[in-house]
Amino acid sequence: MVGTPAVATPSSKVHRNLASTPGGSKIREEKIRVTVRMRPLNRKEQSMYDLIAWDCLDEQTIVFKNPNEGRPTTPYTFDRVFAPACSTQKVYDEGAKDVALSALSGINATIFAYGQTSSGKTFTMRGITENAIRDIYDYIKNTPDRDFVLRISALEIYNETVIDLLNRESGPLRLLDDPEKGTIVEKLNEEVAKDGQHLRHLIGICEAHRQVGETTLNDKSSRSHQIIRLTVESFLRESPDHVKSYIATLNFVDLAGSERVSQTNTCGARLKEGSHINRSLLTLASVIRKLSCGIRGHIPYRDSKLTRILQSSLGGNARTAIICTVSPALSHLEQTRNTLSFATSAKDVVNTARVNMVVSEKTRVRELQNEVARLEGELRNPELSADAYLRSLLAEKELKIQQMEKDMEDLKRQRDLAQCQLDLERRANKVQKGSIDCRSSSQVVRCLSFSEENESDIGKHTPERRVTVSRQAMLKNLLASPDPSILVDEIQKLEHRQLQVFEDANRALEVLHKDFATHNLGNQETADTMSKVLSEIKDLVAASSTADEIVKADKTNLMEKIAQLKNQGNTISSLERKLENVQKSIDKLVSAFGTKETPDCKTQPRRKKILSLNNSPTMQHIMRAPCSPLSSSCKAMEHEIENRVPNISSPGGDSSARLHKDTSQKDDESSPASRQSKSVNVKKIQKMFKNAAEENIRSFRVYITELKELVAKLHYQKQLLVCQVLELEANKSVPEEMDTIDRSPLSWRILFEQQRKQIIMLWHLCHISLVHRTQFYLLLRGDPSDQIYMEVELRRLTWLEQHLAELGNASPALLSNEPADLVSGSIRALKQEREYLAKRVNCKLTAEERELLYARWEVPPVGKQRRLQLVNKFWTDPYNMQHIQESAEIVAKLIDFCVSNENSKDMFALNFASPYNRKTWAGWNFISNLLKL
Numbered sequence: 001m002v003g004t005p006a007v008a009t010p011s012s013k014v015h016r017n018l019a020s021t022p023g024g025s026k027i028r029e030e031k032i033r034v035t036v037r038m039r040p041l042n043r044k045e046q047s048m049y050d051l052i053a054w055d056c057l058d059e060q061t062i063v064f065k066n067p068n069e070g071r072p073t074t075p076y077t078f079d080r081v082f083a084p085a086c087s088t089q090k091v092y093d094e095g096a097k098d099v100a101l102s103a104l105s106g107i108n109a110t111i112f113a114y115g116q117t118s119s120g121k122t123f124t125m126r127g128i129t130e131n132a133i134r135d136i137y138d139y140i141k142n143t144p145d146r147d148f149v150l151r152i153s154a155l156e157i158y159n160e161t162v163i164d165l166l167n168r169e170s171g172p173l174r175l176l177d178d179p180e181k182g183t184i185v186e187k188l189n190e191e192v193a194k195d196g197q198h199l200r201h202l203i204g205i206c207e208a209h210r211q212v213g214e215t216t217l218n219d220k221s222s223r224s225h226q227i228i229r230l231t232v233e234s235f236l237r238e239s240p241d242h243v244k245s246y247i248a249t250l251n252f253v254d255l256a257g258s259e260r261v262s263q264t265n266t267c268g269a270r271l272k273e274g275s276h277i278n279r280s281l282l283t284l285a286s287v288i289r290k291l292s293c294g295i296r297g298h299i300p301y302r303d304s305k306l307t308r309i310l311q312s313s314l315g316g317n318a319r320t321a322i323i324c325t326v327s328p329a330l331s332h333l334e335q336t337r338n339t340l341s342f343a344t345s346a347k348d349v350v351n352t353a354r355v356n357m358v359v360s361e362k363t364r365v366r367e368l369q370n371e372v373a374r375l376e377g378e379l380r381n382p383e384l385s386a387d388a389y390l391r392s393l394l395a396e397k398e399l400k401i402q403q404m405e406k407d408m409e410d411l412k413r414q415r416d417l418a419q420c421q422l423d424l425e426r427r428a429n430k431v432q433k434g435s436i437d438c439r440s441s442s443q444v445v446r447c448l449s450f451s452e453e454n455e456s457d458i459g460k461h462t463p464e465r466r467v468t469v470s471r472q473a474m475l476k477n478l479l480a481s482p483d484p485s486i487l488v489d490e491i492q493k494l495e496h497r498q499l500q501v502f503e504d505a506n507r508a509l510e511v512l513h514k515d516f517a518t519h520n521l522g523n524q525e526t527a528d529t530m531s532k533v534l535s536e537i538k539d540l541v542a543a544s545s546t547a548d549e550i551v552k553a554d555k556t557n558l559m560e561k562i563a564q565l566k567n568q569g570n571t572i573s574s575l576e577r578k579l580e581n582v583q584k585s586i587d588k589l590v591s592a593f594g595t596k597e598t599p600d601c602k603t604q605p606r607r608k609k610i611l612s613l614n615n616s617p618t619m620q621h622i623m624r625a626p627c628s629p630l631s632s633s634c635k636a637m638e639h640e641i642e643n644r645v646p647n648i649s650s651p652g653g654d655s656s657a658r659l660h661k662d663t664s665q666k667d668d669e670s671s672p673a674s675r676q677s678k679s680v681n682v683k684k685i686q687k688m689f690k691n692a693a694e695e696n697i698r699s700f701r702v703y704i705t706e707l708k709e710l711v712a713k714l715h716y717q718k719q720l721l722v723c724q725v726l727e728l729e730a731n732k733s734v735p736e737e738m739d740t741i742d743r744s745p746l747s748w749r750i751l752f753e754q755q756r757k758q759i760i761m762l763w764h765l766c767h768i769s770l771v772h773r774t775q776f777y778l779l780l781r782g783d784p785s786d787q788i789y790m791e792v793e794l795r796r797l798t799w800l801e802q803h804l805a806e807l808g809n810a811s812p813a814l815l816s817n818e819p820a821d822l823v824s825g826s827i828r829a830l831k832q833e834r835e836y837l838a839k840r841v842n843c844k845l846t847a848e849e850r851e852l853l854y855a856r857w858e859v860p861p862v863g864k865q866r867r868l869q870l871v872n873k874f875w876t877d878p879y880n881m882q883h884i885q886e887s888a889e890i891v892a893k894l895i896d897f898c899v900s901n902e903n904s905k906d907m908f909a910l911n912f913a914s915p916y917n918r919k920t921w922a923g924w925n926f927i928s929n930l931l932k933l
C-alpha cells in the first residue's frame with residue numbers, strides 16, 4: 001500500500017464567499033494550491049544504478065511503481081504534477097504565477113517549496129522568484145494609471161534563530177506579536193527596490209548571506225529556511241486621497257530540506273542543523289495536518305519560528321502555493337512518500353484571502369484622532385490602559401502557564417508512582433529481611449532480567465509448578481535488586497530540591513511583598529492574596545517534611561501512603577495555581593506601578609535584596625532573569641529619569657497615592673506632545689516588565705524540566721522493579737490492589753482500549769520487535785490485572801519515543817553512541833526479525849494456508865521473495881485494529897505462540913528483558929546505556 005489515496009481533484013477547489021467588507025476589502029476562501037515537481041535522477045543516483053520508482057500518470061497524478069511487483073499502487077492526485085522533463089517556467093506558470101500576482105491587487109501571497117534535501121527546492125524557488133519579478137515589473141510597466149513601490153526584506157531561520165539576510169551584522173532578531181499585523185520580525189531591514197535589476201541584486205546579496213553547507217546528498221545544501229519578502233504598494237494616480245491604494249506582501253519561501261541522519265551521514269554542526277530543520281518541518285507538518293482536518297482548536301503555530309512567521313499563509317488571510325519537490329529515486333522512496341503525504345494534507349487547508357486596501361488619508365486622520373483621544377484617556381486613567389495592554393499579554397502567559405501546569409502534573413504523577421513503588425519494595429524487603437544483596441545501581445537492569453537458567457528451569461516443570469517457580473524466580477531477582485536505600489536517597493534528594501524551589505519562591509514572594517508594602521502599591525486584596533500564598537507555601541514546606549517523615553517511619557499501610565501522596569500532589573498543584581495567579585496580579589500591579597511611580601524610588605535597597613536572593617544555588621536556576629519585574633522596573637526607572645520632562649519628576653515624594661495625584665494633575669495641564677512622550681515611556685516600561693516576567697517564567701520552566709528529567713530517570717530505573725514487586729504484592733493482597741486501581745470495569749475497559757492503541761502506535765514508531773508486540777498483544781486482553789503491564793509498557797515506550805526524538809537534537813558530545821546507530825540498529829534488528837519469520841513461513845504453514853494468506857495480504861501471485869513480502873506487511877498499519885489482530889495471529893503461528901498457562905503474563909514479564917528479545921530489540925540496552933545504569 002502506498003500512502004493515502006488521493007481523491008480530490010483541482011476541480012474540487014474551494015472558492016467560497018466572494019464578498020465585500022464594508023471597507024471595500026474582498027474576502028474569499030480558497031484551498032492552498034499544491035503541486036508536485038519531480039526532478040530527474042541526479043548524477044549520483046545514476047551512478048549507483050538507482051531505479052525510478054514513480055510514474056507521472058497524467059498532469060495531476062503520480063503513482064508509485066513498485067519495481068519488484070511491477071504493478072502500480074494507489075495514485076496521489078494534486079493540482080498539478082510536473083514530470084522530470086518539465087521546465088521551471090512551466091512550474092511557475094501553472095503552479096505559482098496566479099498566486100504571486102495576487103500581491104499586485106492587494107492580497108498577501110506566499111509561495112514555498114517543501115521537500116527532502118536535494119530534491120530541488122532551491123533550484124525551483126530561484127526560477128519561481130526570477131519569473132515572478134519579471135512578471136511584476138511587466139505588470140507595473142503596463143499599468144500606467146498606478147504608482148508602485150516595491151520594498152524587499154529577507155530573513156533566514158538558522159537553528160531557530162532569525163537572521164536578517166540584508167544585514168547579517170544586526171544579529172539575531174526577535175519575533176513580536178502585533179495585534180493587527182500578526183507576527184512581525186523586529187528590526188528587520190527593508191530596502192526599496194529601484195527597479196528589477198536592483199531587486200535582483202538585493203536578492204543576490206541575500207542568497208550569498210544564506211547558510212549553505214555540504215552534505216552527502218547535496219554539495220550545496222541550504223541549512224536554513226529562507227524567506228524573501230516583497231512588499232508591493234500601489235496607488236491610483238488620479239485619486240487625490242489615495243482611496244484606491246493596495247498593499248500586500250509576497251513571500252518566497254525556500255525551506256531547508258528534511259533529512260534522515262542515516263542518509264546524510266551528518267555529524268557535528270550539520271547534525272545540529274539537521275535536527276533543527278527536521279524539528280521545525282515537523283511543526284509545519286503538524287500545523288498543516290491539523291488545519292487540513294479542519295481542527296478548530298489549538299494549532300501549534302508558536303512551536304517554531306517558521307510557523308509563527310508563516311502563520312497568515314497557513315490557514316490565514318493570504319493566498320498560498322506549495323511546490324513539493326521530490327526525487328524519483330527508489331532509494332528516497334520513504335522521503336518521497338512523506339513529502340507526498342504532507343502535500344496531501346496541505347491540499348485541504350483553506351485560507352481566507354483578503355484584499356488589503358489602504359484606507360483614505362481622511363479616514364486615517366480620523367483614526368489618528370481617535371488614537372490620540374485614546375492615549376489621552378490612558379494618561380488620565382493609567383490603570384485602565386495598563387489593563388487593556390495586559391489583556392493580550394495575559395492570554396499568552398495563560399498558555400505558557402497551562403503548559404507548565406501540565407509539566408508539573410506529569411512530574412507529580414511520576415513522583416507518586418515512584419513513591420508507591422518504593423513502599424512496595426520496602427514491604428517486600430521486609431519480608432526477606434537481612435537477605436538483601438547490596439549492589440550498585442549500575443547493576444539494576446541486569447539484576448532485573450530473568451536469567452536463561454530460570455527460563456529453562458521453568459520449562460522442566462508442570463504448569464502449576466512453573467507458576468510457582470516463576471514467582472520464586474521473581475522473588476529471587478527482586479532480592480538481587482539494588483539496596484533500596486539508594487532509591488530512598490535519590491527520592492530524598494529530589495524532595496530536597498523541590499523544597500528548595502518552594503523556599504526560593506517563598507523568599508522571592510517575601511521580597512515582592514515588602515516591595516509592595518514599602519511603596520504602597522496594589523490594593524488590600526492583593527496584599528491579602530500574597531500573605532495567604534506566603535503562609536500556604538510555608539504549610540507546603542511543612543507538609544513535605546511530614547511526608548518525608550512518614551516515608552521514613554514506614555508506619556502506615558500502602559493505601560494510606562498513596563492517598564497521602566495524592567493529597568500532597570493536590571496541595572502542590574493548587575499552590576502552583578495560586579502562585580501563578582499572584583504572578584499575574586504582580587505583573588498587572590507592576591505595570592500600573594510603572595505608570596504611577598516616580599523615578600526616584602528607592603532603587604538601591606530593593607536591588608540589593610534581589611541580588612541576595614540570586615545568590616542561592618537553586619535561585620540561579622529559577623531566577624536567571626531579575627527575580628521580579630520590579631528589578632527591571634528599577635532599571636527602567638533609572639532610564640526614565642534621564643528622559644522625563646522636569647515637571648513630572650517629584651523628588652522625595654514618599655506617598656505613591658499623593659504622587660499619582662500630583663502627576664495626574666500635571667498631566668492634565670501638560671501639552672499634547674508631552675502627553676504622547678509619557679505614553680511612549682509607559683509602553684517602554686511595560687515592555688521591560690513583560691520581558692523580565694517572561695524570562696522568569698522561562699527560567700522556572702527550564703528548572704522544572706530539569707527536575708522532571710531527573711525524576712523521569714530515577715523513575716525509569718524503578719519502573720523495572722515495579723512489575724515484579726507488584727506481582728508479589730498481588731499474591732499477598734489482591735483485593736487491596738484491585739480496590740485501588742480498578743475502580744470501574746467499564747472505565748478500565750475504555751482506558752485499556754485507549755492505552756492499547758497508544759502502545760501499538762509507539763511500537764510502530766520505536767521499531768519494536770514483532771514477537772514482543774505479538775506476545776504482548778495476545779496476552780493482554782483487558783483483564784483488570786493487566787493494568788500495571790499496560791502502564792509500564794506505555795511509560796517505557798513513551799520514554800523511548802521521546803528519547804529517540806530528543807537524540808536527534810542532542811549535542812553529539814553528550815551521546816555515548818551515534819544516535820543514528822541506535823535508531824538504525826533497531827530498524828536493522830526488526831528487518832532481521834522479519835527475515836527470520838519469513839523463513840518460518842514454509843514450515844509453519846501449509847501450502848494452502850500460504851496461498852490464502854498471499855491472496856488476503858495482496859502479495860502478487862508471481863514475484864520474488866513472496867514470503868518476505870508477506871511478512872513485511874505484518875504490523876505496518878498501527879491505525880487498523882483488524883490489521884493488528886491478524887498480524888498478531890499470524891506471527892503467533894509462525895513462532896508457535898499460543899495463549900496458555902505456559903505463556904502466562906509471568907512469562908510476559910520475562911519477555912521484558914529476556915535474552916531472546918535483547919538481541920532483536922535495542923530498547924532496554926539503549927535506555928540503560930543512556931541512564932548509565
Ligand SMILES: Nc1ncnc2c1ncn2[C@@H]1O[C@H](COP(=O)(O)OP(=O)(O)OP(=O)(O)O)[C@@H](O)[C@H]1O
Nearest residue numbers: 039116117118119120121122123218221222256257
Ligand atoms: N528539476 C531539476 N532539474 C535539474 N536539476 C535539478 C532539478 N532540481 C534540482 N536539480 C539539481 O539538484 C541539485 C540539488 O538541488 P537543490 O539544491 O535545489 O535541492 P534542495 O532541495 O534545495 O536541497 P537542500 O534542501 O539540501 O538545500 C542541484 O544541483 C540542482 O541543480
